[in-house]
Amino acid sequence: MSAPVTVPAGAPAVPGAPAPGPISVSATLADVDWASKNYLVVDDFIGIRQLLRESLRNLGAKNIDQASSGGEAMGLLSRIRYDVVLCDYNLGEGKNGQQVLEEARVRNLLLPSSVWLMVSAEKSVESVMGAAEHQPDAYLIKPITEGVLLTRLNRVWHKKQVFRMIDLAYAEKDYLRAAALCDAQIDIDKVHQIELLRMKAKLMLKSGEPDKARLAYERVVQEREYQWARSGLAKIRMANGEFEQARQIFQGVIAENRYYIDAYDQLAAAHQQMGQLDDACNVLERAAKLSPNSVLRQRSLGQVCLKLGNLAMAEKAFRKCIAIGEYSVMKSPDAYLGLARVCGQKNDVKEALALLQTVIKEFAGDDLIALRAKITEGLVYHESGDFRRARKAGDELEVLLNSDPGRPEVAVCLDMAVLLLAVGVKEAPVELLCYVARNNHDNAVLLDEVQRIFDKARMAEEGAAYIRASKKEATDLMNQGVLLWRSGKLQEALEWMRHARKILPNNMRILFNAAQIHLSHMQQSGYDALLSAETAQVLLHIDHIQPGQQRFAQLMEQLARLVPTEQAEA
Known part of the structure; x- marks a missing residue:
């Protein structure tokens, strides 16, 4: 067995250098230089911070920073690369521990080898699952003894070092080198073999090698029916356009483990790809009840419900999305715009317009969001029966379209076309819908949505002809x-x-x-x-x-x- 590889935390690989050898799995607590590591303790109670600090000092730790809030923690994480973070789930006003971890992941503020221990007195399923979705290295329930803390820290640290060089290659997007490191480690490390295969499958997908990813997942499934491995095989089916086969696998995973949340999200996506919005809505509703604190999931639920005309559920999802997104890095304008549409359809124009003002203020300086707000304003007026103001918004958008040759993203084009057709404009929205069809000529679900817009405007036959011509032009x-x-x-x-x-x-x-x-x-x-x-x-x-x-x-x-x-x- 080769000697352990020692690399400074976060050190980049040398371009062109041979891949380092596999990591030895024989290290123990005494082998780690705990005194040289950087630690961050995040808790809103000073007494808890002091207890955790003393436990770390007994391990030999010297460089220990403390934060009493999520905002303070983010400030420190932005400036310093920590080796170990102990973070409480509930941090009072502002970001909670889940949102701190979420943002640290999104902004790449953690070293590949960093250890994140989530600490909480919360035992509810939704709190534990909400935190687990952002993959802390461990979730510790208070009260925590010094022995439990040090045992878990050592176990996680040891495991992270096995993946350290792999994670560094992954962070540099050198997926093939990372996969080669996985193979080398698999040969000597039976303890972590399954997790190394999981990482290898992920790397193969990133490298555009789904067949090799499938082989890695199948090797795992031969050992044991891990739900993540079966879900991985289903995701490959999804990528190949085999939505029905993927749906069946995801349903099987959920039947065996009702708490495997990722399978719900993927199952909902499969239903949407097949145009089965009612089924997608049901799946997302179930997932949101199990783990309600995901901004993205609540947003998806709200959007599907809005398309279905289920205003009560759409409103509930969008309001929840706004509430939990207030301090989240995943905060987006979609929930505000979606809720404004709901309010417009409920004839509550005052709140709808207030929401649009809020979104413009919260996301100031973003021209696309200002455009989306203007489209939503026109739709709100139209759906509430104020056709004069709806037409005025439509006229402004038509002028904008004629003056700017660029076109926004697909969803915005569709919403703009819906508004313009509703207020009596024809040429500009037809051009928009044909633009969408030409640029997505092999996306059957999206083309069906375009056809439904034509149908609603009483242009079914014309729309079908436009779509056929657009597909032919692109092909x-x-x-x-x-x-x-x-x-x-x-x-x-x-x-x-x-x-x-x-x-x-x-x-x-x-x-x-x-x-x-x-x-x-x-x-x-x-x-x-x-x-x-x-x-x-x-x-x-x-x-x-x-x-x-x-x-x-x-x-x-x-x-x-x-x-x-x-x-x-x-």
Whole structure:
């Protein structure tokens, strides 16, 4: 067995250096230099902070900071990289411990090897599950003895060191190197083998290698029917468009463990992909009852209910989302805008307009949110019967559309089209809906939604014709570029795909094919710095539109391999 690898916490890997060897699993409490670590204790009661500080000092700790609130903790986490954080769940006014951990994760304020121990007197299912969703390394129930604290800290620390080099490679997005480190560690570490396979599967998905991820999950399932492994296999099915098969797996996982919350969220997503909004709503409602303190889940529930016309449940979800999101990094305008729509449909225009003023104030400086607020204002007026003000808002939006060639994200385009059609405008919303259809020509669920908008505007047949023409235009554009590529006319294919991207800048199939043609050109004709930069720009645009696409990581890896060694090192 190789000797333990010692690397300073947070130290980056040297580009081009060989992957370090696997970590020895023989370390004990005495092997850790606890005195050199940085500690943060977060609790709103000074007595508890002092008790935890003394327990850490008995371990040998010297560098111990304290925070009495979530805001104070975030300030310290922003400035200092801590090795160990002990954080209470309830912190009084402001952020709670769950929200501190959530923000620290989102903002990458923790080292890969950092240990986070959540401490709480809360024993309720919703509190424990809410904290667990953000994956603390341990959840300790008060009162805590010094022996329990030190035992759990040592156990978690030991485990984190096994994954330290893997996590560092992951943080640098070098997923293949991280996967190689997993393989090396699996060979010597039977204790953590299952968790290493779990990490490897995650890395394979990030690298655009779903088949290798599936093999890792299947290897785990052969040992034991872990729910996360089965869910992982279902997520791969989802990515392949096998929504019904994924649905069945997620339902099976929930049947065996009703507290496996991630399966609910994924099951709801599968139902939405199949256009089954009623089923998605039921699943999200069940999940929200089990773990109600997720901003994203409450927002999703509210949005699905609003589409279904279930105003009572939509209102409840959006109000909960606003309440729990007040101090959360996940706070977004969607809940305010959604609740304003609910108020408009309930004819409570005063509260709806107050919500719109709030969202503009809370998210000041964001032009897209100001645009969404204006659209929502028009919809509120229209749904409450004030057609004159609705038409005025529609006229303002039509002027904006005519003056700005750019188009917002899909959901905003759809809402704008709904308003403009409702107030009697035709040309501009039809153009918007065709734009959405052309840029998403292979998304059947979204095209069905576009058709429903046409249906509601009493343009069913016209709408179907517009959608068919839009799909044909996008398909023809893409196929011509692919045909040139397959015919060996790489330069012509390159120019054609630039033309296609200019016409349809957000069509995922066209963007992916354009990137692939760029790579093929360089593989055959040699590396080109300008073309490489253009390819990277295309891929980053893909990741901006739809983050987490498996093919994105795969193509980024291919691009990285084409960069000459001397340029990569520079």
